[in-house]
Amino acid sequence: MTPDVPTLLDDMAEQARHYLKTHGIEQPIVVGIHSGGVWIAEHLRERLGVERPLGKLDISFYRDDFSRIGMHPQVRPSELPEDLDGEHVLLVDDVLFTGRTIRAALNELFDYGRPASVTLAALVERDGRELPIEAAIVGAHMELGPAEQIKLRGPEPLRLERVAIDPEDLEA
Amino acid sequence: MTETLIAHPGARLPEPGPLPNRLQLTDDGQLRHMLTIEGLNRELLTEILDTAESFANMNEKAVKKVPLLRGKTIVNLFFEASTRTRTTFELAAKRLSADVLNVNINTSSAVKGESLLDTLRNIEAMNVDMFVVRHEESGTAHFIARHVAPGISVLNAGDGRHAHPTQALLDMFTIRRHKGDFTKLKVAIVGDILHSRVARSQIHALNILQTGEVRVVAPCSLLPANVDQLGVHVYNDLDAGLKDVDVIIMLRLQRERMEHAHLPSEHEYYQLFGLTSRRLQLAHPTCLVMHPGPANRGVEIESAVADGPHSVILEQVTYGISVRMAVMSMVMGAHQA
Numbered sequence: 001m002t003p004d005v006p007t008l009l010d011d012m013a014e015q016a017r018h019y020l021k022t023h024g025i026e027q028p029i030v031v032g033i034h035s036g037g038v039w040i041a042e043h044l045r046e047r048l049g050v051e052r053p054l055g056k057l058d059i060s061f062y063r064d065d066f067s068r069i070g071m072h073p074q075v076r077p078s079e080l081p082e083d084l085d086g087e088h089v090l091l092v093d094d095v096l097f098t099g100r101t102i103r104a105a106l107n108e109l110f111d112y113g114r115p116a117s118v119t120l121a122a123l124v125e126r127d128g129r130e131l132p133i134e135a136a137i138v139g140a141h142m143e144l145g146p147a148e149q150i151k152l153r154g155p156e157p158l159r160l161e162r163v164a165i166d167p168e169d170l171e172a
Numbered sequence: 173m174t175e176t177l178i179a180h181p182g183a184r185l186p187e188p189g190p191l192p193n194r195l196q197l198t199d200d201g202q203l204r205h206m207l208t209i210e211g212l213n214r215e216l217l218t219e220i221l222d223t224a225e226s227f228a229n230m231n232e233k234a235v236k237k238v239p240l241l242r243g244k245t246i247v248n249l250f251f252e253a254s255t256r257t258r259t260t261f262e263l264a265a266k267r268l269s270a271d272v273l274n275v276n277i278n279t280s281s282a283v284k285g286e287s288l289l290d291t292l293r294n295i296e297a298m299n300v301d302m303f304v305v306r307h308e309e310s311g312t313a314h315f316i317a318r319h320v321a322p323g324i325s326v327l328n329a330g331d332g333r334h335a336h337p338t339q340a341l342l343d344m345f346t347i348r349r350h351k352g353d354f355t356k357l358k359v360a361i362v363g364d365i366l367h368s369r370v371a372r373s374q375i376h377a378l379n380i381l382q383t384g385e386v387r388v389v390a391p392c393s394l395l396p397a398n399v400d401q402l403g404v405h406v407y408n409d410l411d412a413g414l415k416d417v418d419v420i421i422m423l424r425l426q427r428e429r430m431e432h433a434h435l436p437s438e439h440e441y442y443q444l445f446g447l448t449s450r451r452l453q454l455a456h457p458t459c460l461v462m463h464p465g466p467a468n469r470g471v472e473i474e475s476a477v478a479d480g481p482h483s484v485i486l487e488q489v490t491y492g493i494s495v496r497m498a499v500m501s502m503v504m505g506a507h508q509a
Contacts (some may be wrong), residue, residue: 058226061238070202070505077229111235
């Protein structure tokens with residue numbers, strides 16, 4: 001059985017409220033990573049009552065595997081609501097795996113300015129990290145087999161699915 | 173350059189035209205070189221325009237650069253003068269974080285009698301990844317693409333009267349941004365079609381994108397002999413050709429390519445084929461006015477029109493960077509795949 005996404009979202013929102021409060025952050029900019037991260041970010045933003053518009057990142061131009069797999073066919077424009085200088089960013093992704101996507105997202109974020117802080121929230125954190133990256137807000141921790149991965153399907157309804165690994169996605 | 177090419181056995185310039193795709197596409201249909209628009213399909217052109225769209229949005233960033241081609245070296249190999257094309261290619265490469273080498277052959281080894289292949293081999297030996305080539309001879313980019321080492325991409329930045337694919341792509345990008353769907357559009361290309369590689373590439377691109385109606389408007393002396401085979405409606409009268417069109421693409425009167433007297437005088441040309449404010453009223457009220465530049469004001473276009481509210485001439489320049497970034501990243505990606 002895979003966990004129920006709305007329940008995880010409620011739990012993440014609770015953790016995020018606590019985190020923001022203890023760090024004295026009132027209005028973060030919530031930024032989702034395409035595609036799954038954007039869905040999760042939008043739900044979190046609603047639950048947290050953040051009024052500022054949602055930010056969206058497509059990290060295709062920042063991936064470290066371009067020299068191996070080439071251009072991603074569908075690159076959606078990144079949309080960040082404003083200048084990031086001095087802002088607190090809540091960066092949201094669906095699955096935290098190797099950490100390479102987050103590395104790319106951080107690089108892209110810093111091309112928009114110098115945020116005061118970046119906090120990572122992930123719906124699912126699984127084993128297999130290849131970089132020193134960790135999430136402060138996590139919906140579920142999962143241990144998966146080496147040939148398995150977890151995918152977020154959506155946008156409506158959002159649900160998690162365990163699938164056999166696609167070699168092309170290994171680096172994602 | 174012609175003499176130096178003939179000096180090399182087997183280095184004959186190919187006739188530009190059929191089967192360019194065996195050269196410019198990989199086995200699985202990805203773009204490896206960009207030599208000509210001819211023969212590409214609608215999906216690929218749309219993919220290029222979509223990719224350019226994501227790069228166009230990059231201008232909002234504080235740092236207008238992405239690390240996509242970091243560590244790649246791109247050589248601008250220009251055998252013919254150009255400011256706009258060379259600088260936008262250069263800027264596109266730099267915004268993709270590539271290193272750029274500008275080689276102007278007029279002032280370099282061509283005058284010392286080095287052949288094109290020798291020049292090519294020498295620059296190749298510097299471990300470069302891409303050539304952007306402009307040459308007065310049709311077919312030069314094809315020739316280079318056939319002789320470069322595997323893994324190196326060639327982009328045609330204009331060859332003789334043959335093709336200027338990235339210019340046509342940036343024009344399509346400009347039209348799509350303003351007008352959306354091509355199938356309902358009437359587009360008129362006006363001026364020196366005979367000498368224009370830009371017109372040839374535009375006609376191919378417009379037809380591949382299934383444009384409603386493509387018109388060419390020119391005096392008979394400035395039309396190529398086979399113009400009716402290009403899938404266009406031919407007009408010799410500007411007023412009739414502009415009637416209700418959604419897009420007007422003016423071409424530069426190529427004075428430097430006029431070996432023979434194709435025209436009585438520039439003044440008469442302006443009277444008959446110059447785009448004036450009065451004539452613009454014949455077109456659709458929301459008509460776009462485009463020009464690949466540099467415009468001869470008072471020869472093919474009135475200054476008030478070039479600078480007027482219908483003109484998107486400067487947008488074309490801006491979009492040229494995004495479109496060239498798209499093509500560069502796609503060809504580099506295809507080699508890796």
